[in-house]
Amino acid sequence: MSTAPEITGTTQIFRLDTSEKPFILENGTTIEDVSVAYETHGSLNNEGDNVILICHALTGDAHVAGSGIYPERVLQQAPLLRSMRSGQAGWWDGMIGPGKTFDTDRFFVVCSNILGSCYGTTGPVSNRPGTDRPYRLDFPKVSVRDMVQLQHKLLTHLSVNRLQLITGGSLGGMQTLEWAVMYPEMVLGIAPIATAARHSAWCIAINHVERDAIMHDPVWDNGNYQQQPEKGLALARKIGMISYRTDLIYEERFARDRINGDGKFIEPENIFQVESYLRYQGAKLVKRFDANSYLYLTWAMDHHDISRERGSMTDILESISARCMCIGIDSDILYPAHEQKAIAEAIPGARYAEIRSRLGHDAFLVEFEQMDKILRPFLAV
Numbered sequence: 001m002s003t004a005p006e007i008t009g010t011t012q013i014f015r016l017d018t019s020e021k022p023f024i025l026e027n028g029t030t031i032e033d034v035s036v037a038y039e040t041h042g043s044l045n046n047e048g049d050n051v052i053l054i055c056h057a058l059t060g061d062a063h064v065a066g067s068g069i070y071p072e073r074v075l076q077q078a079p080l081l082r083s084m085r086s087g088q089a090g091w092w093d094g095m096i097g098p099g100k101t102f103d104t105d106r107f108f109v110v111c112s113n114i115l116g117s118c119y120g121t122t123g124p125v126s127n128r129p130g131t132d133r134p135y136r137l138d139f140p141k142v143s144v145r146d147m148v149q150l151q152h153k154l155l156t157h158l159s160v161n162r163l164q165l166i167t168g169g170s171l172g173g174m175q176t177l178e179w180a181v182m183y184p185e186m187v188l189g190i191a192p193i194a195t196a197a198r199h200s201a202w203c204i205a206i207n208h209v210e211r212d213a214i215m216h217d218p219v220w221d222n223g224n225y226q227q228q229p230e231k232g233l234a235l236a237r238k239i240g241m242i243s244y245r246t247d248l249i250y251e252e253r254f255a256r257d258r259i260n261g262d263g264k265f266i267e268p269e270n271i272f273q274v275e276s277y278l279r280y281q282g283a284k285l286v287k288r289f290d291a292n293s294y295l296y297l298t299w300a301m302d303h304h305d306i307s308r309e310r311g312s313m314t315d316i317l318e319s320i321s322a323r324c325m326c327i328g329i330d331s332d333i334l335y336p337a338h339e340q341k342a343i344a345e346a347i348p349g350a351r352y353a354e355i356r357s358r359l360g361h362d363a364f365l366v367e368f369e370q371m372d373k374i375l376r377p378f379l380a381v
Helices: 070-079 079-083 144-157 171-182 201-215 229-243 247-253 273-288 293-304 313-318 337-345 360-365 366-378
Strands: 012-015 037-041 050-053 106-111 165-170 189-193 324-327 353-355
Touching: 012 070, 037 144, 037 293, 050 144, 050 201, 050 247, 050 337, 079 273, 079 324, 106 366, 144 171, 165 366, 171 189, 171 337, 189 337, 189 366, 201 229, 201 293, 229 273, 229 360, 247 273, 247 293, 313 337, 313 366, 324 366, 337 353, 360 366
Parallel strands: 050 106, 050 165, 165 189, 189 324, 324 353
Antiparallel strands: 012 037, 037 106
């Protein structure tokens, strides 16, 4: 019988034992004292094979479902989690739980914070071993493959033998695809959502501008800031939020409305509601995320390419043996649906389904009913 814990809604910390076998990144760098924040839902069966791994996106965390509980040990390691509202539902709560798409009466659901983030897993905000000073920009560059390698070590710790499904959107979808290539013997099914097999020039351009916004904030100080570079990080988030939505939804929600009713041209302080919304989103991220982590994770996304140093993209996609359901979003301007279709066409036996939404890229965080209609039958096979 597995000894894996059954804890719902509580973020936990797994500390990797690197005393005998170091954790080596793709670039050859070794990291000591590696920790992973994670959350589980449901129970692991005797065979260790009723598992679903959820991979989060850029600024996500391990709290994927249920009411969030952050023990003091976790908060000490990830102070930014203190900004989260106590008892707040997880970011995919509508998908996970008894009777839901990822039925916790049937499956053992795991979600871990990714390497390089700031929510409990080792990253630039972590203290260097033997010091009380954070790595900052001395933290080594990490890749999506490094994130997956660390997830694999966590699942081994949890006595997981097989994965019925790996899924996630955006950066989570990149991890999903890498899992299918790196550990094919362990992965039975994948469902990459609104993602890419390699990051496009379009997405790299957007990330470049976001990073520039952070690095041009004078408070950033080459990554040695004592407080968050608020203007730069907020601006990066504003840019991101524009790419996560669509012109249709912005027009529908805000049009040309002002915050104080109809305004005259000579009233610049009476800003447009869309400006107010973007300011709110920027300020909100500043309170809960780290600027250097934002840089590291977007660097990792830009270097994502499942064919890198492996062969042709066609050959690598054709080598994927897991059952595959690729999910696109018809209004996604960041990872257009044609990218998901191309992935599905290249993976043997893969299927493609599309979410219809005016919300754009972020629809995978909202359109639970449509995703349920796609994924529940896929899991039932």
